[in-house]
Amino acid sequence: MKENLAKTYSPLEIEAKWYPLWEEKGWFKPEVHPEGEPFCIVMPPPNVTGQLHMGHALDYTTQDILTRWRRMQGRRALWLPGTDHAGISTQAKVTESLAKEGLCKDDLGREAFLERTWEWKEKHHGRITHQLRQLGSSCDWSRERFTLDQGCSEAVNEVFVRLYEKGLIYRGSYLVNWCSKCQTNISDIEVEHKEQAGHLWHLRYPFADGSGFITVATSRPETILGDVAVAVHPDDQRYSGLIGKKLILPLVNREMELITDNYVDPAFGTGAVKITPGHDPNDFEVGLRHNLPQITVIGKNGTMTAAAGKYAGMTAAECRKRILEDFSILDLLAETEERPHNVGECYRCGTAVEPLISPQWFVKMAPLAGPAIEAAKSGDIKFIPERFAKVYLGWMENIRDWCISRQLWWGHRIPVWYCGDCGRVICQKAAPDSCPKCSSTKLEQDPDVLDTWFSSGLWPFSTLGWPGETTDLNDFYPTNVLVTARDIIFFWVARMIFSGLEFMGQKPFHHTFIHGLLLDAGGQKMSKSLGNGIDPIEIIDQVGADSLRFMLVTGSAPDSDIRFREERLEGARNFLNKLWNASRFTLMNLEDFSCGGEEEPELADIWIEERLRQAAASANAALEKYELGEAARALYEFVWDEFCDWYVELAKIRLYKGSPKQRYTAQSVLVRVLTGALQLLHPFIPFITEDLWQHLPHQGETIMLAEYPLGKGEPQLQAQGMELLKDIIRSARNLRAEMNVPPGKEAELVLMADPQFFPLFEQGQSYLNALCQAVCSWSEVYIPDQAVSAHVRGVDIFLPLKGLIDLEKEQARLEKEIKKAAGERQRLAAKLSNQGFLAKAPAEIVAKEREKEEEYGAKERALMERLAMLQGT
RNA sequence: GGGCGAUUAGCUCAGUUGGGAGAGCGCCUGCCUUACAAGCAGGAUGUCGGCAGUUCAAGUCUGUCAUCGCCCACCA
16 A cells, blocks of 8 residues: 555645656657557647747647547557747747847847847747646657757748749739838738727819819828829719829829729729729739839838838828828818728737738649638538638638748748849759859848748648658548637648648648637636736646646537636636545555455445446547537536545445445445546546556556446446435435434434335445434334425435424425425426327327326325324324 | 627536536535545525527527627728
8 A cells, every 4th residue: 555645635746746757658659559549639839939828728738638538548649749930929039138138130140140049949948848748738749849840841841842833832022911010021811900090081182184183082191102093983973074084193293093993982982092002902903903003102110211202201100190281281181080990910019010012922822722622611621619610611712822921030941042143043942052044153042931830831741750751640640630729720720731631632630629718707818918818837836737727628618718717726626626535535444455355246336336437438428529528527526426425425334334345345446436537537637646546556557547448337227226315315314404403413214115115225224324314214104203204206204303393394394395396297297288299209208207297296295195194283 | 891609597607419407606504524624414596688480399499689709801
């Protein structure tokens, strides 16, 4: 026997102990079960310079539960960990730290800056992986990857070159989303649209011939400096005679034409739109259709360019103010209207995004989207919950080309070189020595790097060794399930799907399990800017990882968001404490115990083992459907409501007063059932279950065994008898409580029932005596002197209380009970006299209802009889 | 403008093939009963958002309205 358990559950002590051992013994490597069927999850890589937040905690807990569960079933389970270099985010952090030293990245130069960023990465990498360990993540660290490591970089270059050669990557000058703070462009989905209060200004543009004005409406007057035309709808009668007329752009005196384009909505504003191809996505398109010039008046740093003439050098905001003043002076400001409008912001820093024209690299999406759409439509890739398939499809079906270049230094550099002599563009995996066309050695690599998600999209296969042909790739691709939150379906899930299909010829995963988002106690999304985030590490330091994990997966449906509430954390902690104490109780009674003796099972033993089998079946069935909360709840209820509240109490009878064989049987069942519960709970709360398991007697060397073997439902009849005994015990306790019988006082308990019940009472007599604190007897006929009574499923329960009964109170209580029973009986009778019900409901339902009606009828009669007797005395 | 989700006890939420409304917390009563007061025994509490429909039967399916939330969208 091991040392006794501490009196109180102290998570911090036990949690520190186990992870190093698990890791040391290699339990998390798939080779633990070399013959098993493979199971694989690739971890959504956290930002290497970030730290664990509550969303990660839920995400990784979910993955860990699935992985541990499969591993315990004997699967060759691999949870592959890794981190993401997180281009923009990491570069911004390093830039920030430089700023504190009064430096900017250009002071260092590209090479030194990257060196520094790698140092930064190394420093933070340890923190995030330590946090993952603290959480209990059972991933295989020997296979850990990083999106910028050599293998992943090879995969990136391979993919880029293949797409380029296939004509699916192109470079061109287009209007992109420019973040002046991050100093890079970002893709369309990285722009967050927020509604802001704003204005719509109506401005008059004079006709060149002096014949009056046309009025346009704009929310961004500073962009008028880049106007090249005014457009109206071709069918708009108001302007039909004016098409083709020349206009003069005020302040700039540029001559422009009034053109027509279907894009214009005649019902909006004045029906006339100023066209600014350099700074508006729609106008950019209009400009292309009409061969209009593109004028850039706002620069990359957010100030007006030389093209803005006298406004050059001003910030856009200053310029707007000045332009409005100038229009006003010229009496060309017709109207100022209050109007909210959408402002695009950089998802990372919140800076307003400016549409700017610049040369960028793009991936042509249409050919890649086709198979990716088909995979989800055919159900080859299944989304859980299913509705997310529609979200995914909606995006994929309307996809636009993906801008993949970023004006950053930290990332995968675009594998393209330009010849300084002949201008040849060379795209290949490794740096060329000379230009293949003119042999020049004046080659310069494209300065940009790729969007971080370009490499993340390859994660399910790049981490398994692609483009090499590895055993891991062969074994584990396609992976089983991808677990993530809905906010990165477009960023990541979609890109992995089309990348996997294109380069592996196979989907990257069978299932996509989308879990909820973590909200604060008030229901708001946790975020840095709101400052309402709760640090999971702080919580782990307070109550342990097990409590946090259990809290995160219980009490919420698969597709709903989760509010983080302290009470629920306490609830989880209390449950673990309960488990701890039940184990402590068991261990305290095992001094003379060793496995392998002969047992003499009785009713309670058969019942609890049957209940364990049922709990195991429910938990496993729920996990198969990704209903983690449901699985955890089934186990919680089993441990607390069945094992602790009933079985432990029933076992005490034999532990304390039984024969050696009876005591041994109770010990065996306690150990066996507790062991089974620990196994089932292990995926959810690995630390405490491991610790308790180590204290319990068991055979074999394995730390954790496979799932509890499911037996046959044979002993069900016996178990039903136990349920009746439980009901009788509850009723008797209820009577005691209502009659204020002091807790310690032994009472008398008489059961009146058909003799068919007597063998059950015989088996359960010690239970009845102990749990009701009574001396229990039974007979077919019993005429009580003074007693309170109840009725449960054919059994009359009497608690004789000579001289203690308040007659009026007992009468009132009986009347209330009778009324309740009568109500139920009448409800059922009405149902059973309904011809439609009898004719159409399934026979078993009808039979069940009839049985219940009889039961309530019997109860009603028994109680009325008792009431009559009471009134007679 | 489109789409999706939510609405169940005082609070937070379960309720997955339609068949007697549940949990945790809180509240009330009584207990420090040698596993656990982070506990034990008992108790009270609901027109399952409104209306209409399908059905023998609706928290569960359909329609509609209301409120809240999220996502997508090029209306200057």
